[in-house]
Amino acid sequence: SQKIEQNSEALNIQEGKTATLTCNYTNYSPAYLQWYRQDPGRGPVFLLLIRENEKEKRKERLKVTFDTTLKQSLFHITASQPADSATYLCAHISWGKLQFGAGTQVVVTP
Amino acid sequence: KAGVTQTPRYLIKTRGQQVTLSCSPISGHRSVSWYQQTPGQGLQFLFEYFSETQRNKGNFPGRFSGRQFSNSRSEMNVSTLELGDSALYLCASRKPGTSGSNEQFFGPGTRLTVL
Numbered sequence: 001s002q003k004i005e006q007n008s009e010a011l012n013i014q015e016g017k018t019a020t021l022t023c024n025y026t027n028y029s030p031a032y033l034q035w036y037r038q039d040p041g042r043g044p045v046f047l048l049l050i051r052e053n054e055k056e057k058r059k060e061r062l063k064v065t066f067d068t069t070l071k072q073s074l075f076h077i078t079a080s081q082p083a084d085s086a087t088y089l090c091a092h093i094s095w096g097k098l099q100f101g102a103g104t105q106v107v108v109t110p
Numbered sequence: 111k112a113g114v115t116q117t118p119r120y121l122i123k124t125r126g127q128q129v130t131l132s133c134s135p136i137s138g139h140r141s142v143s144w145y146q147q148t149p150g151q152g153l154q155f156l157f158e159y160f161s162e163t164q165r166n167k168g169n170f171p172g173r174f175s176g177r178q179f180s181n182s183r184s185e186m187n188v189s190t191l192e193l194g195d196s197a198l199y200l201c202a203s204r205k206p207g208t209s210g211s212n213e214q215f216f217g218p219g220t221r222l223t224v225l
Contacts, residue, residue: 034213041198041218041219041221042218042219043114043200043202043216043217043218043219044153044200044214044216045216046213046214046215049212049213089153095166096158096165096166097155097158097166097168098143098155098202098214099155100145100152100153100154101152102152103152103153
């Protein structure tokens, strides 16, 4: 079955460093991946979408890469700030349904 | 432009009862999807409605149902509640006439607790 996986362990990082999150997919080749941010008790907020023919996408301090050979997308937060602390989810459309990974919690400490 | 709104925000029910949750999408959005989020299972797709028709359905029992009205507002209903139905229920809307690649705009969710 098609699976989308994220590292469930929390990522603790010092302010100013780059946080790198991984999203792996198996048994299929998504045409694109979406990344969302979710704060506790709130709905996810869309951040970026990257298509399979795009190697990299940037938005301010965020960068997403898509490696179809490795079946992996990397999400980078550069110059991280405490306000970046949240859970980050990757998602894709599978059979018309948006399927999410489990999410990776990022904690940025001053 | 107002975002996606969901009511109520919090709900406490007992086993066996039924519940109806409401979602108002962003003005002009005709696609509304519902998700269940629990610590153990994460975000799981329930169903999607577009122009009052269910377009997709996730792997949930028939106790979970939904509908969409002509103004795009949507409701979901859960009958015969079980303890395991305790979750954050999220509604999301999407722009009309777009492919599935477009972003979803989520509401704040309804926190359902089943006792």
